[in-house]
Amino acid sequence: MQSEKKPGNDASPEQQNSPSTPHPETNSKQSHSGLTRREFVATASILTGGAAIEFSRCGVTPSHGLAAHASVAIEAPETAAANVVPVTLNINGTKHDMSLDPRVTLLDALRENLSMTGTKKGCDHGQCGSCTVLVNKRRINSCLSLAVTHDGDEIVTVEGLAKGGELDPVQAAFLEKDGFQCGYCTAGQICSAVALLREAQEGAASFVTADLRRTGPADLTRDEIRERMSGNICRCGAYPGIVDAVEKAWRQKNGVERSRA
Amino acid sequence: MNPFEYQRVKEPKAAVDALVHLQHAKFLAGGTNLIDLMKDGVERPTALVDINRLALAEIEELPGGGLRMGALARNSDTANHPLVREKYPLLTQAILAGASPQLRNMATNGGNLMQRTRCYYFMDPAFAQCNKRNPGSGCAAIDGFNRIHAILGASENCIAAHPSDMCVALAALEAKIRVLGGNDERVIPMANFHRLPGTTPQVDTNLRPNELILSIDLPPSPYANHSHYMKLRDRASYAFALVSVAAALEIDGGQIRSARLALGGVAHKPWRAEEAEALLTGKPLSEETFQIAAARVMQDAKPYRYNKFKIEMAKRAVARSLAIAGGVA
Numbered sequence: 001m002q003s004e005k006k007p008g009n010d011a012s013p014e015q016q017n018s019p020s021t022p023h024p025e026t027n028s029k030q031s032h033s034g035l036t037r038r039e040f041v042a043t044a045s046i047l048t049g050g051a052a053i054e055f056s057r058c059g060v061t062p063s064h065g066l067a068a069h070a071s072v073a074i075e076a077p078e079t080a081a082a083n084v085v086p087v088t089l090n091i092n093g094t095k096h097d098m099s100l101d102p103r104v105t106l107l108d109a110l111r112e113n114l115s116m117t118g119t120k121k122g123c124d125h126g127q128c129g130s131c132t133v134l135v136n137k138r139r140i141n142s143c144l145s146l147a148v149t150h151d152g153d154e155i156v157t158v159e160g161l162a163k164g165g166e167l168d169p170v171q172a173a174f175l176e177k178d179g180f181q182c183g184y185c186t187a188g189q190i191c192s193a194v195a196l197l198r199e200a201q202e203g204a205a206s207f208v209t210a211d212l213r214r215t216g217p218a219d220l221t222r223d224e225i226r227e228r229m230s231g232n233i234c235r236c237g238a239y240p241g242i243v244d245a246v247e248k249a250w251r252q253k254n255g256v257e258r259s260r261a
Numbered sequence: 262m263n264p265f266e267y268q269r270v271k272e273p274k275a276a277v278d279a280l281v282h283l284q285h286a287k288f289l290a291g292g293t294n295l296i297d298l299m300k301d302g303v304e305r306p307t308a309l310v311d312i313n314r315l316a317l318a319e320i321e322e323l324p325g326g327g328l329r330m331g332a333l334a335r336n337s338d339t340a341n342h343p344l345v346r347e348k349y350p351l352l353t354q355a356i357l358a359g360a361s362p363q364l365r366n367m368a369t370n371g372g373n374l375m376q377r378t379r380c381y382y383f384m385d386p387a388f389a390q391c392n393k394r395n396p397g398s399g400c401a402a403i404d405g406f407n408r409i410h411a412i413l414g415a416s417e418n419c420i421a422a423h424p425s426d427m428c429v430a431l432a433a434l435e436a437k438i439r440v441l442g443g444n445d446e447r448v449i450p451m452a453n454f455h456r457l458p459g460t461t462p463q464v465d466t467n468l469r470p471n472e473l474i475l476s477i478d479l480p481p482s483p484y485a486n487h488s489h490y491m492k493l494r495d496r497a498s499y500a501f502a503l504v505s506v507a508a509a510l511e512i513d514g515g516q517i518r519s520a521r522l523a524l525g526g527v528a529h530k531p532w533r534a535e536e537a538e539a540l541l542t543g544k545p546l547s548e549e550t551f552q553i554a555a556a557r558v559m560q561d562a563k564p565y566r567y568n569k570f571k572i573e574m575a576k577r578a579v580a581r582s583l584a585i586a587g588g589v590a
Contacts, residue, residue, distance in 0.1 A: 230361060
């Protein structure tokens with residue numbers, strides 16, 4: 001990724017504008033100045049020459065941003081750089097018809113192309129879990145999954161968990177039990193926990209499950225919760241609250257405890 | 262990440278053909294290792310052939326009692342399949358010891374076999390020396406920080422360790438890997454699937470160019486009641502093994518009728534310990550028996566500056582795993 005061209009140094013004025021209009025479909029909320037906070041940061045970093053890092057870390061290159069516009073993509077169909085793939089991403093029940101450079105990860109498609117920034121980029125290497133989303137009801141790391149491989153999949157992000165103004169019970173439990181401090185890992189923790197409850201209900205085992213031959217819903221002890229949430233790192237160390245929240249949501253799901261929310 | 266062409270295929274034959282026709286192409290399955298390595302420029306394929314839509318995700322009983330696990334079955338589905346949990350709990354344990362729930366939901370059985378080492382010097386192209394990444398450039402790990410590296414079967418060209426947990430159980434269970442190349446299928450015994458580094462550490466496996474893994478087949482196993490997978494690592498979960506052990510015993514009246522033993526984190530491939538298995542056969546279930554076997558496994562171990570601890574750790578892990586498997590811990 002370090003080999004991408006440096007937009008801050010040699011990009012044309014049109015290219016320099018591309019980060020503030022990442023995709024034609026984008027409908028970002030506008031601030032009074034006409035720029036969202038993210039767009040302002042992106043634009044400002046170009047002006048200070050820092051955009052090379054910004055782009056390369058996101059995996060969304062200026063050439064990708066332009067390739068999303070048909071006029072550029074058609075110029076050189078033989079070169080891999082102009083290679084775009086049509087894909088329909090079904091996110092939180094809404095279908096998005098897109099043309100994407102195959103290098104774009106699901107995480108970057110969400111954040112950079114669709115401005116759905118609830119899903120967070122932490123390590124970008126599958127080591128922290130902050131990018132966790134649900135694909136066909138299963139939790140995955142969206143940073144290690146190419147967006148074009150998800151044509152037609154049912155994708156749910158943290159933005160899609162609440163229903164009709166009601167928080168998902170896992171979200172409510174995280175609030176009640178202080179399952180976070182700075183909040184950066186929280187979207188991933190919550191998506192992960194939602195899937196965890198489903199897996200446990202279906203009887204999935206974990207590495208700390210004593211009897212692998214026992215069937216039926218898992219016995220979700222605190223040790224089980226810790227092991228099953230181990231794919232989500234919290235740098236603030238809010239783990240006790242996170243385990244409390246998952247435990248509460250599990251009990252609620254099984255009718256052991258009524259919500260006090 | 263370098264630009265690449267992207268192709269979806271729907272038939273195994275088409276997948277193999279696509280790899281033949283595209284130069285420097287790779288199959289894309291779960292992507293958990295490949296995409297990670299592409300982000301850092303360790304892998305630079307010019308084309309990816311997406312095989313996720315091939316009908317290779319089934320797990321089914323074989324006539325005669327074995328089990329066929331499709332190459333594209335996800336690690337999580339394999340670990341939790343009722344037949345795997347019932348008949349090969351060692352494999353369930355090993356898979357669940359690896360990575361995280363998210364990664365296991367993505368990672369496939371075939372992809373797990375194709376995992377590359379997590380040697381720091383291989384993973385980071387900022388290091389000029391790595392014979393696995395850049396043949397002939399040397400090995401930065403031999404005189405570097407080699408705490409996580411191999412103590413068995415390494416060469417002066419590479420001391421990387423194989424990262425998989427699943428493969429350690431597959432070695433103990435004598436899995437067979439069914440592959441397709443051109444129009445021909447062939448079967449590779451697990452013991453021959455991965456390679457020791459020798460003079461060509463850039464070649465991880467004996468899979469030929471353009472071959473596609475179809476399934477992992479397990480023979481019927483007498484070890485379902487007495488097996489254990491132990492993983493020792495720097496944190497309680499979500500970390501690669503410093504040492505891991507797959508131990509399986511067939512027990513008859515307090516005697517060991519047969520044994521299977523394989524280790525992870527100690528070699529360039531899952532390390533099957535057949536000589537130790539032979540020492541266990543016909544012996545009583547006792548601490549002394551386990552110690553003798555453990556000493557045999559480590560007899561030829563060669564440590565490097567920072568990984569001497571692995572020898573004692575592996576001995577204790579082997580003895581302890583055998584005791585747990587035998588129900589006498």
